[in-house]
Amino acid sequence: MIKVFVPRDSSALSLGADRTAKAIQQEAQKRGIEIELIRNGSRGLFWLEPFVEVTTTNGRVAFAPVQPKDVAGLFDAYFLNPDSSTAKSHPLYLGLTEELEWLKKQQRLTFARIGITDPVSLNDYLAHDGYKGLANALKLSPAEIVKTVTDSGLRGRGGAAFPTGIKWNTVLGAGEKGVQKYIVCNADEGDSGTYSDRMVMEDDPFVLIEGMTIAGIAVGANQGYIYLRSEYPHALHILNEAIAKAEAAGYLGDNICGSSHTFKLEVRRAAGAYVCGEETSLLESLEGKRGLVRFKPPLPAIEGLFGKPTVVNNVISLATIPIILDKGAQFYADYGMGRSRGTLPIQLAGNIKHGGLVELAFGATLRELLYDFGGGSFTGKPIRAVQVGGPLGAFLPESQFDTPLDYEEFSKIWAVLGHGGIVAFDDTVDMAKMARYAFEFCAIESCGKCTPCRIGSTRGVEVIDKIINGTDVEKNTKLVRDLSDTMLNGSLCALGGMTPYPVLSAMNHFAEDFVPKPKSALKKIIDIVAA
Amino acid sequence: MANALPVETLTIIQSLIAQHKNMPGALLPLLHAIQDTIGYIPEDSYLPISKALALSVAEVHGVVTFYHHFRTHPVGKHILHVCRAESCQAMGAEKLEASIKAKLNIDYHQTTSDGAITLEPIYCLGNCACSPAVMMDDEVYGRMDNQKMAELISEARAS
Numbered sequence: 001m002i003k004v005f006v007p008r009d010s011s012a013l014s015l016g017a018d019r020t021a022k023a024i025q026q027e028a029q030k031r032g033i034e035i036e037l038i039r040n041g042s043r044g045l046f047w048l049e050p051f052v053e054v055t056t057t058n059g060r061v062a063f064a065p066v067q068p069k070d071v072a073g074l075f076d077a078y079f080l081n082p083d084s085s086t087a088k089s090h091p092l093y094l095g096l097t098e099e100l101e102w103l104k105k106q107q108r109l110t111f112a113r114i115g116i117t118d119p120v121s122l123n124d125y126l127a128h129d130g131y132k133g134l135a136n137a138l139k140l141s142p143a144e145i146v147k148t149v150t151d152s153g154l155r156g157r158g159g160a161a162f163p164t165g166i167k168w169n170t171v172l173g174a175g176e177k178g179v180q181k182y183i184v185c186n187a188d189e190g191d192s193g194t195y196s197d198r199m200v201m202e203d204d205p206f207v208l209i210e211g212m213t214i215a216g217i218a219v220g221a222n223q224g225y226i227y228l229r230s231e232y233p234h235a236l237h238i239l240n241e242a243i244a245k246a247e248a249a250g251y252l253g254d255n256i257c258g259s260s261h262t263f264k265l266e267v268r269r270a271a272g273a274y275v276c277g278e279e280t281s282l283l284e285s286l287e288g289k290r291g292l293v294r295f296k297p298p299l300p301a302i303e304g305l306f307g308k309p310t311v312v313n314n315v316i317s318l319a320t321i322p323i324i325l326d327k328g329a330q331f332y333a334d335y336g337m338g339r340s341r342g343t344l345p346i347q348l349a350g351n352i353k354h355g356g357l358v359e360l361a362f363g364a365t366l367r368e369l370l371y372d373f374g375g376g377s378f379t380g381k382p383i384r385a386v387q388v389g390g391p392l393g394a395f396l397p398e399s400q401f402d403t404p405l406d407y408e409e410f411s412k413i414w415a416v417l418g419h420g421g422i423v424a425f426d427d428t429v430d431m432a433k434m435a436r437y438a439f440e441f442c443a444i445e446s447c448g449k450c451t452p453c454r455i456g457s458t459r460g461v462e463v464i465d466k467i468i469n470g471t472d473v474e475k476n477t478k479l480v481r482d483l484s485d486t487m488l489n490g491s492l493c494a495l496g497g498m499t500p501y502p503v504l505s506a507m508n509h510f511a512e513d514f515v516p517k518p519k520s521a522l523k524k525i526i527d528i529v530a531a
Numbered sequence: 532m533a534n535a536l537p538v539e540t541l542t543i544i545q546s547l548i549a550q551h552k553n554m555p556g557a558l559l560p561l562l563h564a565i566q567d568t569i570g571y572i573p574e575d576s577y578l579p580i581s582k583a584l585a586l587s588v589a590e591v592h593g594v595v596t597f598y599h600h601f602r603t604h605p606v607g608k609h610i611l612h613v614c615r616a617e618s619c620q621a622m623g624a625e626k627l628e629a630s631i632k633a634k635l636n637i638d639y640h641q642t643t644s645d646g647a648i649t650l651e652p653i654y655c656l657g658n659c660a661c662s663p664a665v666m667m668d669d670e671v672y673g674r675m676d677n678q679k680m681a682e683l684i685s686e687a688r689a690s
Contacts, residue, residue: 011658014673046660190655192616198657230563230600231612231656233669268556269563271598274654288558288584290597306555348660350621355660378622387617391654421659425621437620441654447597 001036002080005053005060007115009042009202010234011195016067017050023068024052027075035080041203043115044357045102053097054082061087062094102373107335108359109343110320111196114203119238122245125206131251133322137214138259145218146172149321151329153341158186158277158314159389159418159494161340161407167311170301171219174309181221182310183212183263184286185318187228187235188270188277191390193349193421197315199357201228201235204319205242209265211318213256214325215311216263224265225305227282230272239267274391274445278493279312281447292449293493314419316345337363340406350387350423351377360405367401369422381426385434385510389418391441392498394505395434416501431510436464438502442495452487453496459483460503470516477514480507536575543568544576552583558594562601571602607642607649609687611635612666615652618659627663628652630677634684647688 006012006021021037028035043051048064052074055061061082063074070092077090087093094100108114117124125131137145150165171181185208189197200208212224228236243265246252254262268286270276276285280294283305304310320342324332333341340362346369348355353375370376370383377383385395394415396403403409410417425434439460446453460483466476484500491497507514536544544565551561561580565572577591584591595601613628635643635650642649658664661673667683675683 010656010671011661011673014658014661014664014671049661189657192655193618193659194655195657195659231653231666268560270600271559271563272600272653273598285559286556288556288594289590290593349618350659350662352660357660391617421618423618423621423659429621434617434620437617445654 001034003036003038003055004080005038005040006066007042007049007051007203008039008119008234009049009199010232011046012042012049012051013234015046015049015065019068020050020052020066020071023071024066027071031075033075033080038118040117041114041119042199042357043097043103044111044199045100045354046356047354048094054080056082056096058096060097062097062100063090063092064094066092102354102356102358105373106359107343107361109323109332109335110200110207110316111204111345111357111359112323113207114199114357117204119203119205120241120245122206122242122249122251125204129326130206131210131257131322133325134210134214134251134257136325137217138257138261142172142218142220145214145325148325148329149218152324152332153329153336153339154317154320154324154332155340155407156314157316157320157344157419159191159416161417164313164317167301167313168215168219170299171221171309171311174302180223180306180308181219182305182308183215183219183221183224184279184283184305184310184312185212185224185226185315186277186279186282186312187226187232187315188282189229189232189315189419190274190277191392191419191421193387193423194347194390194419195349196345196347196357196420198232198235199345200315200319201226201232202238205235205239206246207319207322208239208315209242209246209252211321212265213252213263214321215313215318217256217261219309219311221309221311222262222264224263225286226265226267227270227276227286228267229270236267236269243267273447274441275447275493275495278495281493282312283310290447292447293495295492316419335361337361337404337406338408340408344405344417344420346405346420346422348374348422348424351379351383351426352422352424353378353380362406363404365402365404366396366422369405370401370424374424377424377426379426379428381428383424384427385425385429385431385506387423387425387434387502388421389416390421391438392416392494392501393418393421394501395431395509396505397509414501414505416498431506431513432464432468433513435503435506435514436461436468438499438506439464442499445495447495450490450492450496452490453492453499456483456487456496457499460487460499464503467514468516473514477507536573540569540573541575541579544573545579548579548583557584558586558591559598562595566601571605574603608647609668609690610649610651611684611687612651612653612656614654614656614658614662614664614666616655616659618655619663622662624663627665627675627677627680631665631680631684634681645688648684 051064053060281291442457
């Protein structure tokens with residue numbers, strides 16, 4: 001039977017994939033054609049969603065973007081036989097998916113299966129190298145698993161870039177023999193411009209489950225929690241469905257794959273607090289408390305969830321474990337540059353023509369991402385500023401677009417790579433407004449525990465307003481810089497401690513936006529008010 | 532109490548408490564369950580929750596009010612979340628939110644006079660390649676413009 005693929009990823013759904021799938025099913029029925037409709041994950045070419053594929057002997061052929069109104073025409077053009085001349089001349093015909101330049105140029109390791117498989121089909125997962133990493137891990141001692149992860153060079157993909165293997169090793173060695181330990185997956189992906197965690201959970205949930213299971217076996221933890229942001233309802237359902245299937249097939253629970261290991265997994269919903277993406281605040285929340293940041297030490301690896309040794313890793317870090325255990329540490333470490341080993345799933349967002357998921361070895365420049373992959377801005381205007389690494393990341397001007405994506409190279413220019421989200425802005429952006437927003441966001445999301453963040457953010461909004469209005473600009477600029485210094489050095493966590501990145505980078509690189517609006521504009525406002 | 536909850540609602544809350552009280556870190560899952568079932572978390576539920584989980588009423592209140600997702604009052608039939616984060620701002624979210632507010636004639640955290648839609652801000656829906664984005668109940672919509680927004684609102688009002 002001919003297989004037709006229509007993605008079920010949230011972004012595809014947000015552009016009407018469900019309606020497209022329904023229209024294809026109805027049209028096929030109407031014409032008496034039998035098809036097998038598969039709801040796969042997204043390939044990540046979001047400007048082309050709904051991205052419909054049809055199987056051929058040479059691979060899958062894509063037609064995109066397909067709206068319900070296009071469906072009858074596609075059937076008329078015999079798109080179910082993509083090698084036909086009529087199908088090939090259809091305006092939505094894109095040829096073989098694997099041959100699309102945008103995908104061919106990528107190095108998909110963590111995202112190897114995403115967009116290809118049916119996310120909730122365990123058989124599909126197994127048929128595409130699923131659970132090979134776990135099979136290898138079961139042959140190794142815990143210390144050997146940890147060593148493999150350490151040797152791979154994998155660093156925390158949530159943004160802090162701490163070596164994953166070292167964290168695991170601390171938990172492995174923590175506590176008395178037999179002490180309760182936990183694996184916690186930080187799936188509170190709150191950074192604007194990021195969606196790679198969501199894609200993993202919706203489009204390949206088993207890879208996360210496998211990664212967490214391996215982590216549990218490595219450090220001796222028998223219970224895992226996925227702390228999932230409440231803004232991702234689809235991910236919740238898909239994860240729960242996948243967990244139930246993994247349990248039923250013996251990949252979770254007692255005696256995993258016939259071994260003596262136990263690992264249980266539960267999804268816990270967050271409740272819309274950005275600060276809970278910070279690991280200690282997350283643990284408080286999981287314990288049922290207000291998400292207040294904890295002092296460190298003790299590290300969560302020693303005293304984490306319910307006071308027990310706990311691995312807290314980001315979704316991408318954990319989802320990368322299976323391929324490292326499958327193909328070996330060296331295979332993974334061979335990708336990348338400097339101390340940034342492996343690949344980074346980069347998310348192109350904001351005002352960008354070709355937004356989507358680009359997984360590449362570390363080292364590509366921002367410019368390549370923005371133009372070669374991104375195709376420039378969505379509006380066609382020049383890209384003026386780019387924010388990398390979420391709301392706490394610096395704004396970069398065009399002069400810094402040649403910076404390679406590498407943790408250390410970004411540090412050198414006082415910027416952060418973070419979770420790999422890149423938000424582009426065209427030349428209509430008002431950077432003074434963006435700086436103000438950074439403080440505003442911090443004020444809304446501050447947990448309130450430490451003063452620089454709680455009070456500083458609100459004062460920051462006020463002082464930026466004064467600068468924008470032209471009140472004592474020199475004095476107030478100095479004040480913002482002093483305030484930022486206090487927040488940078490006096491905050492407990494990254495929320496207060498990094499809010500100065502977007503603020504100061506906007507001031508340093510885009511100072512012209514902070515001058516009071518020209519008199520002519522004021523005149524216009526006066527006229528409006530007077531009328 | 533003047534606005535005491537109906538007995539049926541209290542019974543529902545009691546049974547949810549019974550289902551969740553033995554979970555490790557039970558409070559958030561329990562609050563989610565209450566809000567999912569009855570639409571909000573009534574302040575009258577704080578006392579029975581606190582008793583079952585060995586917490587003070589103040590602690591329960593503290594948790595409920597810490598998280599943006601939890602609400603203590605009934606809302607409209609549908610909840611419209613509008614993304615205010617950077618990626619959506621880069622694609623004109625500010626204008627979109629102004630036009631939504633004007634169209635619904637309400638501000639954030641308010642409900643339309645017909646009780647159909649409650650408007651809430653949200654900071655990132657993970658749909659950043661298709662900004663600007665909104666979420667109506669559990670469904671995300673991308674590349675929103677005024678026309679699509681008007682359709683979505685009238686669909687919600689009709690359902």
